[in-house]
Amino acid sequence: MQSGIISNHGHDVAWLDSIGLGLNPTQVLNRIEAFNPDAVLALAGDASWPNDVRFLRRLGARGLAPKLILSGDVPRFEPERTFREIPYAEAILADFTSTGAVNHWMGERSTPGLIDRALTHHDNPGKQWTGGQARHDLIATDRYQLPFHAGRPFGSVLLNYGCPFSCNFCNTGEIPYKLRDIDEALAELRQVHQMGLKAAYIRDATANGKRSHWLAFCKALAKEKLNLMWNVFCTFQPFDAELAQAMAKAGCTVVQFGFETADQALRAETGKAFANEAAEAAVRYCHEAGIRVCGHFVLGLPGQSPNEIRASGAFARHLDLDYASFNLATARPGTELRAWLDGDESTGGDASVGGYEGGFTALSTTDLQRMRREAIIRFYLRPRPLKAIMNDTSPSSWRHLATTMRAFSRAF
Ligand code: SF4
Numbered sequence: 001m002q003s004g005i006i007s008n009h010g011h012d013v014a015w016l017d018s019i020g021l022g023l024n025p026t027q028v029l030n031r032i033e034a035f036n037p038d039a040v041l042a043l044a045g046d047a048s049w050p051n052d053v054r055f056l057r058r059l060g061a062r063g064l065a066p067k068l069i070l071s072g073d074v075p076r077f078e079p080e081r082t083f084r085e086i087p088y089a090e091a092i093l094a095d096f097t098s099t100g101a102v103n104h105w106m107g108e109r110s111t112p113g114l115i116d117r118a119l120t121h122h123d124n125p126g127k128q129w130t131g132g133q134a135r136h137d138l139i140a141t142d143r144y145q146l147p148f149h150a151g152r153p154f155g156s157v158l159l160n161y162g163c164p165f166s167c168n169f170c171n172t173g174e175i176p177y178k179l180r181d182i183d184e185a186l187a188e189l190r191q192v193h194q195m196g197l198k199a200a201y202i203r204d205a206t207a208n209g210k211r212s213h214w215l216a217f218c219k220a221l222a223k224e225k226l227n228l229m230w231n232v233f234c235t236f237q238p239f240d241a242e243l244a245q246a247m248a249k250a251g252c253t254v255v256q257f258g259f260e261t262a263d264q265a266l267r268a269e270t271g272k273a274f275a276n277e278a279a280e281a282a283v284r285y286c287h288e289a290g291i292r293v294c295g296h297f298v299l300g301l302p303g304q305s306p307n308e309i310r311a312s313g314a315f316a317r318h319l320d321l322d323y324a325s326f327n328l329a330t331a332r333p334g335t336e337l338r339a340w341l342d343g344d345e346s347t348g349g350d351a352s353v354g355g356y357e358g359g360f361t362a363l364s365t366t367d368l369q370r371m372r373r374e375a376i377i378r379f380y381l382r383p384r385p386l387k388a389i390m391n392d393t394s395p396s397s398w399r400h401l402a403t404t405m406r407a408f409s410r411a412f
Contacts, residue, residue, distance in 0.1 A: 001096045001097055001131050001158060002093075002101065002131075003135035003138060004133050004134040005098075005099055005101075005102060005131045005132065006101070006102050007132070008131070008132040009102045009106070011102070013135060013138065014035045014037070014138070015138040015139065016028060016031055017139065017140060017143070020139075020140050020143035020144065021143065022143075025058065029058065029059065029062065029064065032059070032064045033062070033064055037064075037065075037066065038066060038067070039067035039068075039069070039105045040065040040066065040068050041068075041069045041093065042056065042059075042065070042069075042070055042071070043070075044056065044070055044071075044072045044074060045072040045073050046072075046332055052074075053085050056068075056086050056089075057086065060086070060088045067090055067105055068090055069089070069092065069093050069101045069104065070086065070092050070093070071094075073332060073333045074333050075089075075092040075093075075094075075115075076171075076333070076334065077333035077334030078333050078334075079092050080119060083117055089117075090104065090117070091104055091111070091114045091115065091117065092115040093113060093114060094113055094114065094115050094121060095113030095161075096161065097113070097124070097129035097131055097161050097178060098113025098124040098129075099112065100112050100122060100124065101113075101114065112124035112125070126178065127176075127177075127178055128179050128180070129161055129178040129179070129180055130180065130181050130184055132184070133184070133187055133188045133191055134157070134158075134188060136155050136188075136195060141154065141155065145400065145403050146201065146231065147323060147389070147400075147404055148231045148254040148292075148294070149229050149254075151400025151401075151403060151404075152198050152199045152229075153197055154197060154200055154201050154230075155189075155197045155199075155200045156200070156201045157185060157188050157189055157192060157200055157201070157203065158180065158202075159180050159182075159202055159204050159207060159214075159217060160177065160178065160206070160207060160209060160214075161178045161180070162176050162177040162178055163177055163205045163206045163209065164206065165206065165209075165235065165271055165272060166271050167258075167271035167272060168269070168270050168271055168335060168337055169270060169298055169329055169330070169332070169335055169336075169337050170332070170335060171332050171333060171334035171335050173271065174334050177210075179210060182216060185217065186221060186224060189224070189226060190224065192228065193226045193228055197228070198227075198228065198229060199229050199230060200228045200229075200230040200251075201230065201231055202230055202232040204232060204233060205233055206234065206235055207232045207233060208234040208239065208243060209235075211238060211243065214234075214243070215242070215246055217250075218243075218246040218247050218249070218252075219249075221251065222246070222249040222250040226251070227251065228251050229252075229253045230251050230252055230253065231252070231253065231254035231294075232247075232256065233255075233257075233258070234255050234256070234257060235257070235258070235272070235274070236257040236259065236274060236278055236279050236282035237272075237275070237279075237282070239278070239281075241285045241288065241289075244285040244286050244288065244289040244291060247289065247291060248289035248290050248291050252291055253291060253292060254291065254292045254293070254322070254323070255291050255293055255294070256293075256294040256296065257279070257283075257293065257294070257295055258272070258296045259279055259296065259297060259312075259315065260272065260296070260297060260298050261297065261301060261311075261315075262308070262312045262314065262315030263308055263311065263312075266304065270298070270301060279315075279319060280319065283295075283319050292322035292388055293322050294321065294322065294324065294325065295316055295321040295323070295324045295325070296324075297324065297326050297327065298327055299326055299328055299329065299371060299372055300360055300363060300368045301329050301360060301361075302329075302337070302340075302361070303360070304360070304361050304363075305361075306367075309363075309368075309371050310371070310374075310375075312326075313326070313371075313378055313379060316379050317378065317379055321379075321384070321385070322384055322385060322387075323385060323388055324379045324380075324385070326375045326376055326379075327372075328368050328369070328372060337360065341360075376408070389401065389404055
């Protein structure tokens with residue numbers, strides 16, 4: 001998004017994806033030095049914060065990050081800590097869809113979506129966003145794989161930003177929901193198609209947050225006949241057969257739902273008061289439309305007992321999902337869980353070192369990890385998920401299978 005916004009303002013953009021390219025810190029520093037930027041926008045987050053701070057201090061010491069603006073969950077939700085630990089940062093970009101960063105660099109007074117050094121959050125009002133087309137040409141798409149689309153390279157395109165819901169373990173709900181102009185999103189998908197990519201990831205946290213807008217987008221995309229296969233996150237309520245059919249006609253092959261738990265009361269406590277019957281219906285609508293379903297579950301939510309955690313694994317199997325992701329509860333910055341743990345002072349650390357994992361139940365992190373492994377094994381040793389993984393026997397699919405097996409081995 002920012003690559004499009006900054007380019008639209010007439011500036012050259014270089015994008016250094018050091019993780020994707022597998023660069024070590026010295027190689028990253030050398031590349032930045034060679035580019036000699038006039039301004040730097042850097043992403044730093046909870047999963048890698050200690051390393052990010054070390055690196056950004058090195059970058060600053062060498063004078064390679066002029067007019068540094070930071071983005072990511074720690075800067076967004078813990079700005080005071082961010083400015084304290086990286087004192088030379090000029091501002092924080094709290095809204096990816098805003099022009100705040102480029103306005104700041106150009107010396108303009110209006111900087112929507114920025115948090116300044118006085119910790120003032122400059123609002124970026126409105127229920128819609130537009131940013132031009134992201135610079136997909138800058139991204140090393142061959143460096144990324146998803147367990148979908150037989151591992152083909154994909155283009156990531158955002159339609160709607162933020163989320164209209166609010167879950168206690170997720171900070172995306174703290175970001176106001178904004179709709180993107182459908183024609184602009186379609187133009188970006190045409191760009192992805194023209195680059196020769198066959199797959200796309202619609203990056204919305206909740207694509208169907210406004211049903212009419214999402215349905216209109218799917219119908220318009222179907223008319224484009226781009227033949228892109230894509231996956232997307234939706235909520236399973238409200239969700240219906242008409243949506244599933246329209247999504248399938250537009251090329252959707254996988255939809256991802258956050259079911260979180262088998263326990264309706266606990267799911268409601270986390271922020272989604274959706275019934276299990278709605279989950280069953282949503283999966284059925286998708287399967288009837290020919291769309292595979294990936295379900296996400298959070299293990300170790302506050303007060304969850306071992307039997308309740310096992311019930312989530314059983315629910316994933318009962319729903320007959322094609323893919324399932326079992327994640328341990330962590331306290332991300334900006335979430336209710338983080339505030340609760342910080343107040344409780346029962347544990348410390350950050351998600352990157354597992355400091356908060358296991359802090360919500362009587363179970364140890366080791367026990368939770370063991371239960372997670374059990375859930376994965378019992379889920380994937382079944383016909384439907386195995387078929388979804390195998391998908392087809394194209395050469396790319398066999399490469400994908402090898403990658404998937406490596407990913408599984410990391411979970412054990
Ligand atoms: S978990 Fe999903 S529905 Fe809940 S706040 Fe996050 S993005 Fe929204």
